[in-house]
Amino acid sequence: MSISQEVRTLADKVEVFVREVIVPYEKDPRRDHHGGPLDEMVFEMREKAREAGVLTPHIRADGSHLTQRETAHVLIRSGLSPLGPLACNTSAPDEGNMYLLGKVGSPELKERFLKPLVEGRGRSAFFMTEPDGGAGSDPSMMKTSCRPDGNHWVISGRKTFITGADGASVGIVMAKADEGACMFLVDLPHPAIRIEHVPNTIDSSVPGGHATITIDNLRLPADQMLGEPGEGFKYAQIRLSPARLSHCMRWLGGCIRANEIATDYANRRMAFGKTLIDHEGVGFMLADNLIDLKQAELMTDWCAGVLDTGVLGTAESSMAKVAVSEALMRVADRCVQVMGGTGVTDKTIVEQMFREIRAFRIYDGPTEVHKWSLAKKIRRDWKAAQAG
Structure with missing residues (x-):
């Protein structure tokens, strides 16, 4: 499927906005707070995006989403x-949470929880990962529990590395009932959900950081559960x-820019009588x-095309996540190396991109877990072929 002119024009508008309006914010002192920018700055930027017509560009005014291939064109x-x-x-986790609610939320839940997110008036968090040998x-391995109590559910447990929880207005909480995993929506902040601490982490692009959370007898109406008990993992x-x-899409864009910066540096910096680009090792x-970068782009486009057929694409997204994150790690590392001392300073975003991509290789599943999952599929497919 080709990308329509409408989407190409939209993507061009996004690029102009980011380069001309947002890049100057990279030096704003409000950037660094528990590994991410202050919400004051986030919502200030979003107002400018709203004025430019590029706020939540992947979701149309009628609530429908761009296709995955179109989304890639814009998110990069x-x-x-x-x-x-x-x-x-x-950004994550909002983009993924909006996608989920748009797919499975009831009209009432969409109005209450999804609409403010699409309008950019709030942030969200996805509560799954746990400390102390729990889900990761x-x-x-999920330990957080939920039990019915009349027409309510009561949830208790601990969560960790919950991206954006500090300052979020919407939470999606995963817990385990007798029937299996369940998924709940909750307004934040909530007195039953307490932030224990927010660690300093290697990445620095997420407002609210990656918090450790205690959930103590969180009582929610049954209609704030997504679907039925036991359907949490399905959702x-x-x-x-x-x-x-979408992680692959966004960080591909970041590494394209880092490579632009490193290329400009190599064409200007002189060493041993000529520009760096003329030294074969740098070139x-x-x-x-x-x-x-081209391989990452093609892998992303291929996987997006698979998802656009309507299949879950679990194996395909594992392959894309591994291939793209590893390729972008190499790109980010080379950009730092080309720029030498300047590459490890905050004079450009190259140093930050190196840190962000290093984290990307872990979140949404480390490379090794995806390869292990793919190896299991290879064995299943082999057994099925032998039996056939």
Whole structure:
């Protein structure tokens, strides 16, 4: 499927906005707070995005989503600055949470919880990962419990690395009942949900950081559950593949810009009588970057096309997540190397992109877990072929 002129024009608008309006915010002192910018700055940028007509660009006015291939075209451009996704309201975890609610939320839940997110008036958090041997790469280890109490449910447990929880207005909480995993929506802040601490982390693009949370007898009406008891993992799967892929889209945009910066540096900086680009060791690194960036783009587009057929695309998104995150890590590392001492300073976003991509290789599933999952599929497919 080709990308329509309408979407191409929209993507161009996003790129111009990010480069001209948002890039200057990269030096704003409000950027660094528990690993991310202050909400004051986030909502200031979003107002400018609203005025420019590029707020939540992947969701149309009627609530329908762009296709995954169209979304990639737009989200890559939003990622040209680490602040671009925040400004345009295409960032994680909000983008994935909006996608999920748009797919499975009731009209009442969409009005109450989804609408403010689409309008950029709030942030959200997805409460799944747990400390102390609980859910993480293996969600079946979930310890947070929920039990029915009349027409309510009561939830208790602990969560950790909950991105954006500090300052979020909407929470999606996963807990385990006798029937299996359940998923609930909650207004934040809530007195039964307490932030224990927000650690300093290697990445610095997320407002609210990655908090550790205690949930103490959180009592919610039954109509704030998504679907029925035991359907939580089914809904998590709906969110999973597109969320993995949108990470690839955004950070591909960031590494395209980092490579632009490194390329400009290599063409200006003199050493040993000539510009760095004329030294084969440097020129070859930038050539390798072009190769990795194109491979990441093509892998993202391929997986997006698979998801657009309506399948879950679990294996395909695992392959894309591994291939793109590893390729972008190589790109970010080479950009730092090309720029030498300047590459490890905050004079440009190159140093930040290196940190962000290093974190990207872990969240939404580390490379090793995806490869293990793919290896299990290979064995299942082999057994099925032998039996057939």
